[in-house]
Amino acid sequence: xxxxxxxxxxxxxxxxxxxxxxxxxxxxxxxxxxxxxxxxxxxxxxxxxxxxxxxxxxxxxxxxxxxxxxxxxxxxxxxxxxxxxxxxxxxxxxxxxxxxxxxxxxxxxxxxxxxxxxxxxxxxxxxxxxxxxxxxxxxxxxxxxxxxxxxxxxxxxxxxxxxxxxxxxxxxxxxxxxxxxxxxxxxxxxxxxxxxxxxxxxxxxxxxxxxxxxxxxxxxxxxxxxxxxxxxxxxxxxxxxxxxxxxxxxxxxxxxxxxxxxxxxxxxxxxxxxxxxxxxxxxxxxxxxxxxxxxxxxxxxxxxxxxxxxxxxxxxxxxxxxxxxxxx
Numbered sequence: 001x002x003x004x005x006x007x008x009x010x011x012x013x014x015x016x017x018x019x020x021x022x023x024x025x026x027x028x029x030x031x032x033x034x035x036x037x038x039x040x041x042x043x044x045x046x047x048x049x050x051x052x053x054x055x056x057x058x059x060x061x062x063x064x065x066x067x068x069x070x071x072x073x074x075x076x077x078x079x080x081x082x083x084x085x086x087x088x089x090x091x092x093x094x095x096x097x098x099x100x101x102x103x104x105x106x107x108x109x110x111x112x113x114x115x116x117x118x119x120x121x122x123x124x125x126x127x128x129x130x131x132x133x134x135x136x137x138x139x140x141x142x143x144x145x146x147x148x149x150x151x152x153x154x155x156x157x158x159x160x161x162x163x164x165x166x167x168x169x170x171x172x173x174x175x176x177x178x179x180x181x182x183x184x185x186x187x188x189x190x191x192x193x194x195x196x197x198x199x200x201x202x203x204x205x206x207x208x209x210x211x212x213x214x215x216x217x218x219x220x221x222x223x224x225x226x227x228x229x230x231x232x233x234x235x236x237x238x239x240x241x242x243x244x245x246x247x248x249x250x251x252x253x254x255x256x257x258x259x260x261x262x263x264x265x266x267x268x269x270x271x272x273x274x275x276x277x278x279x280x281x282x283x284x285x286x287x288x289x290x291x292x293x294x295x296x297x298x299x300x301x302x303x304x305x306x307x308x309x310x311x312x313x314x315x316x317x318x319x320x321x322x323x324x325x326x327x328x
Contacts, residue, residue: 003116003124004215004247007131011123015110018123019102026099033097037090040097043083050076121213128210132203132218141203143175151320163320167197170316174201178208181253183283189309190289191297192318198289202255205287214252222262224248228271249278252285259290260300269301276308288313 034041050072084094101108103119110120148171151164159166170190177185190198202218210216227248230241248254254275262268279286290297294315298306309315 002215002250002252004128004217004251006243006247007127007215008124011120011127012110014127015120015123019108022102023099026097030097033087033090033092037086040083040086043079043086044097047076047079047083050079116213125211125213128216129207132206132210132216141200142207143171143178143204146171146197146200146204156319159319166317166319170197170201170318173314173316174205178205181205181209181212181214181285185285187280187285187309187313188287189294189313189315190287190318191293191315192291193322194291195322196318196320198318199257202257202287202289206253206255209253215247215250216253216255217247217251218255218257219248220257220261221259224256224275225262225268225271228274229267232267248275249282250284253287254279254284255287255289257289259288260292260296264300269305272301273305273308276305280308280312286313 030044034044083097087096088094103117106112106117106119108119110117116124148164148167151162151167153162153164155162155165174188177188190202192198206216206218227241227244231245256275259272276286278284288309292300294306294310297309
């Protein structure tokens with residue numbers, strides 16, 4: 001599983017902010033308890049002093065520090081017992097002033113060895129959903145809200161099945177893809193006329209896959225190629241284009257929406273081939289949504305692109321009446 005560097009930095013800022021809020025809350029509890037029970041403040045000061053004595057005794061040379069250490073330990077335990085009794089007698093839990101980590105797995109570091117802990121991964125998933133929500137309506141677009149009622153149950157003359165039956169098959173394929181997403185997953189080509197649910201199902205997949213902590217990038221084809229141009233021709237002095245292109249090539253799942261609506265140039269053909277080929281070579285997964293048929297893709301982008309897609313993508317053909325026109 002790979003992480004988007006830009007989004008991980010954002011997640012870590014929020015992670016650290018949450019840690020600071022917990023620390024501030026602990027200090028606020030301490031101030032309130034010290035004001036109500038001054039003896040507890042004295043005990044905490046004595047415990048800090050006892051700890052420094054323990055360290056000094058352990059480091060002292062020339063004498064056996066063990067008797068002194070044992071005596072200090074007994075003093076420390078007695079102070080802790082008195083502290084707990086005072087807290088309980090004044091209506092506080094015995095552990096009210098303990099600085100306990102919010103995550104026992106990593107001790108609030110966010111990492112377990114070289115792996116991201118689940119607690120930090122939760123922050124990353126939320127940041128990623130916010131990023132995806134800038135382009136997708138994740139508030140209403142989910143597998144649970146998908147409706148088949150807008151698709152005709154009658155098969156047209158040129159098809160063996162009805163649009164509704166076809167969408168039931170596509171829905172099942174997309175849902176299985178999302179919930180079973182892994183490095184062993186394949187790639188998808190969602191092909192068909194506008195207004196048939198391609199973007200909706202892309203949003204559904206993006207939501208589910210991102211919630212599992214995988215890095216997901218969703219963008220329109222036009223904007224993706226604009227970032228490749230900015231990188232290629234040094235139109236972005238801040239270096240943002242380099243980071244964007246790296247995200248596009250390295251994320252676990254890239255969703256390219258509206259392929260074919262951009263101005264198609266030789267550079268665009270080359271960039272598309274680079275995206276498709278690089279991600280296949282590095283075992284990264286891609287979903288392409290387009291209004292073009294496979295034959296039209298071949299004419300516009302070249303036979304080599306179609307060959308790569310037909311060999312490594314599952315093609316899901318959409319057909320029927322424009323849903324958006326029906327809703328109007």
